[in-house]
Amino acid sequence: DPTWPSPTDELEEIMYQLKAFKGRRFSDTVDPCSNEASGPGRQNAAEWLRLGFHDMSTANVAAGTGGLDGSIQYMLDNGENLGPGFNTTLRFMSAYLSPRASISDLIALGVYTSVRACGGPVIPIRGGRLDAPGAGETGVPQPEHDIGLFRQQFARMGFTPEEMIQVTACGHTLGRVHRTEFPELITQDEVGIDSTVASFDNRVVTEYLDGNTTNPLVVGPAIALGKDSDRRIFDSDANATVKALADPAEFETVCQRILQKMIDVVPQGVTLSEPIQPYTLKPVDMQLTLDPSGRIMRLAGHIRIRTTHLLVTEIKDIKLAYRDRNGGNDCGRSNCTITATVQGRGKGFDDSFAFFPVEAVLSTKTGISSFTVTVNLKNGTSLLFDNNGHSYPLQDAVMLLRPQSCLSQHTGAVSVSAAIRNDRADLTATLLISYKQPRPGLPVAGLHNMTMSMRRGACAGQYTLYTANWTIPGGISFASKIDIISGERGDIVADDFNDATDLPGTCAPFLGPPEDLCETVVATIPPATSPVLAAPTTMLTTTTRSSAAASPVATTAATTTPSMSMPTPAEAGTATGPPAPAASGRHELGLGHTFKSFFEYMTNYVVNFFFGYDRWQLVNNQLGRVT
Numbered sequence: 365d366p367t368w369p370s371p372t373d374e375l376e377e378i379m380y381q382l383k384a385f386k387g388r389r390f391s392d393t394v395d396p397c398s399n400e401a402s403g404p405g406r407q408n409a410a411e412w413l414r415l416g417f418h419d420m421s422t423a424n425v426a427a428g429t430g431g432l433d434g435s436i437q438y439m440l441d442n443g444e445n446l447g448p449g450f451n452t453t454l455r456f457m458s459a460y461l462s463p464r465a466s467i468s469d470l471i472a473l474g475v476y477t478s479v480r481a482c483g484g485p486v487i488p489i490r491g492g493r494l495d496a497p498g499a500g501e502t503g504v505p506q507p508e509h510d511i512g513l514f515r516q517q518f519a520r521m522g523f524t525p526e527e528m529i530q531v532t533a534c535g536h537t538l539g540r541v542h543r544t545e546f547p548e549l550i551t552q553d554e555v556g557i558d559s560t561v562a563s564f565d566n567r568v569v570t571e572y573l574d575g576n577t578t579n580p581l582v583v584g585p586a587i588a589l590g591k592d593s594d595r596r597i598f599d600s601d602a603n604a605t606v607k608a609l610a611d612p613a614e615f616e617t618v619c620q621r622i623l624q625k626m627i628d629v630v631p632q633g634v635t636l637s638e639p640i641q642p643y644t645l646k647p648v649d650m651q652l653t654l655d656p657s658g659r660i661m662r663l664a665g666h667i668r669i670r671t672t673h674l675l676v677t678e679i680k681d682i683k684l685a686y687r688d689r690n691g692g693n694d695c696g697r698s699n700c701t702i703t704a705t706v707q708g709r710g711k712g713f714d715d716s717f718a719f720f721p722v723e724a725v726l727s728t729k730t731g732i733s734s735f736t737v738t739v740n741l742k743n744g745t746s747l748l749f750d751n752n753g754h755s756y757p758l759q760d761a762v763m764l765l766r767p768q769s770c771l772s773q774h775t776g777a778v779s780v781s782a783a784i785r786n787d788r789a790d791l792t793a794t795l796l797i798s799y800k801q802p803r804p805g806l807p808v809a810g811l812h813n814m815t816m817s818m819r820r821g822a823c824a825g826q827y828t829l830y831t832a833n834w835t836i837p838g839g840i841s842f843a844s845k846i847d848i849i850s851g852e853r854g855d856i857v858a859d860d861f862n863d864a865t866d867l868p869g870t871c872a873p874f875l876g877p878p879e880d881l882c883e884t885v886v887a888t889i890p891p892a893t894s895p896v897l898a899a900p901t902t903m904l905t906t907t908t909r910s911s912a913a914a915s916p917v918a919t920t921a922a923t924t925t926p927s928m929s930m931p932t933p934a935e936a937g938t939a940t941g942p943p944a945p946a947a948s949g950r951h952e953l954g955l956g957h958t959f960k961s962f963f964e965y966m967t968n969y970v971v972n973f974f975f976g977y978d979r980w981q982l983v984n985n986q987l988g989r990v991t
């Protein structure tokens with residue numbers, strides 16, 4: 365099982381948690397494979413697969429540029445990308461874009477999703493692609509190009525002449541030629557490239573070899589027009605490669621390999637993760653919230669168990685055994701255990717999942733630092749999950765206070781409240797909102813980060829409250845993600861990637877305990893840091909927004925009911941509070957001046973690990989991202 369958490373957790377969820385309980389529904393428009401969700405004659409699964417090829421085909425592997433980098437979103441009008449499918453697919457995928465899922469990773473995931481929905485092989489998916497900030501080089505092969513040019517184009521993308529034949533055959537097993545785009549090739553509205561447009565099979569080659577194909581890129585007007593590109597590609601080695609593909613098992617194996625190769629063509633400077641596997645056991649949406657009494661906090665979330673090889677009906681219950689804040693077994697009355705029984709079931713293409721709700725009240729005095737899970741089976745045996753010996757980390761040092769935060773989806777006004785444990789109360793507290801703004805004329809929204817210091821408020825027992833207000837621009841504030849970050853450099857703890865859509869419309873007051881109940885906390889082990897916070901999967905496209913421009917005290921959520929014990933904006937920013945964001949200064953990757961070291965932390969964690977800080981700086985400088 366992978367070790368949790370991981371920077372690819374969000375992609376894992378979009379990839380495998382498709383339907384029913386907690387389904388992310390990424391496959392909805394391509395499953396079944398024949399789904400024409402965008403209109404008659406338009407097969408979405410085929411459109412998704414073709415998108416993967418067209419985005420990749422600007423690659424120049426020798427120069428280290430292009431590849432699967434999302435640049436196609438800026439290239440829909442250049443004459444190489446005909447048809448409405450690219451636009452609708454990218455618009456659909458834009459809803460899944462986040463700091464943890466770049467458009468290029470989603471395009472790659474779309475290849476897995478569409479191929480699998482059509483009965484094709486499982487294409488392994490790696491994560492970590494970075495989105496290009498603008499258009500790439502042109503260079504998508506067109507039907508009228510000659511075989512010499514095709515070979516050159518595919519060589520530029522890193523494919524041998526044999527692989528050129530393979531990848532074209534694997535792509536053209538799905539979908540059709542459309543008259544709207546290629547009126548010179550067909551007289552009907554659309555004609556299938558093989559007789560089974562909605563099945564990932566090898567008919568595209570067997571029908572070609574048998575001489576009974578109706579592929580408009582092999583027969584018909586294309587021949588006289590010199591646009592019979594599939595014919596010229598398939599017979600470019602006297603049909604040797606396509607003859608091998610006439611064996612269905614061989615076709616499947618070859619397509620699995622060659623389509624993975626296609627989506628793994630990435631620009632220099634991008635390092636891909638290991639292929640994403642579904643966890644056998646995964647904590648999902650775990651949240652802690654401080655109760656206004658200051659004495660207890662509530663833990664909520666789910667444990668997701670993969671039931672592909674384990675019948676859910678065989679599971680009696682699950683037991684979480686947790687450790688207190690300092691790694692010990694002092695949990696007050698709860699005995700350090702939480703029991704849960706199944707609540708819902710979900711499905712992917714090849715997997716099923718059962719979700720066990722975790723709900724518990726924990727003492728704030730003793731807290732939580734990690735847990736293990738025992739799955740008790742009805743036959744009396746049990747399975748222990750300890751996250752590969754690491755336990756599942758859960759920090760109680762920083763928490764978004766959801767009930768006391770609120771978002772007006774109408775205006776974008778957001779008011780964020782957080783609780784930070786007193787041993788960290790003197791460290792900087794930062795709100796990071798990553799939000800999307802639709803861009804006129806482009807199918808994919810722009811992804812932006814805003815960071816601002818949070819204002820320190822009252823002490824509530826073992827915790828100190830912090831608040832910040834902002835107005836999220838762009839009209840789709842619900843699609844934002846909220847991070848609360850405590851500390852800097854090598855000492856960062858965060859409650860991150862919280863969905864803004866989960867915030868209520870009205871902030872509840874936090875009627876905390878009296879100030880004189882403020883307690884000192886001594887933590888003997890460092891809280892778990894967030895490895896995923898550090899994954900800059902889309903940072904290259906992030907438009908810098910200065911935290912100063914956020915005018916932190918000027919905006920208040922219209923629907924906010926001011927909290928009784930929270931500081932008002934006027935009280936905030938006193939000597940004890942963190943410094944206000946710099947009015948001007950250096951901004952890197954959307955992180956403000958005060959985050960020079962935070963930025964370094966992020967790069968250290970993932971980027972340094974993969975390819976070194978210098979290279980990262982180089983990449984950013986080339987793209988003009990470091991200002």
Ligand code: HEM
Nearest residue numbers: 410413414417505506507531532535539540541542545593
């Ligand atoms: C020399 C190489 C290629 C050429 C010249 C070419 C050309 C074309 C053309 C003209 C169409 C018809 C588009 C329409 O009318 O909507 C088409 C469709 C398609 N192509 Fe290619 N193609 C090539 C390689 C590939 C590759 C490598 C893939 C993917 C691995 C691919 C995937 C597809 C798919 C899935 C469709 C069907 C789209 C739909 O039904 O909407 N093609 N191709």
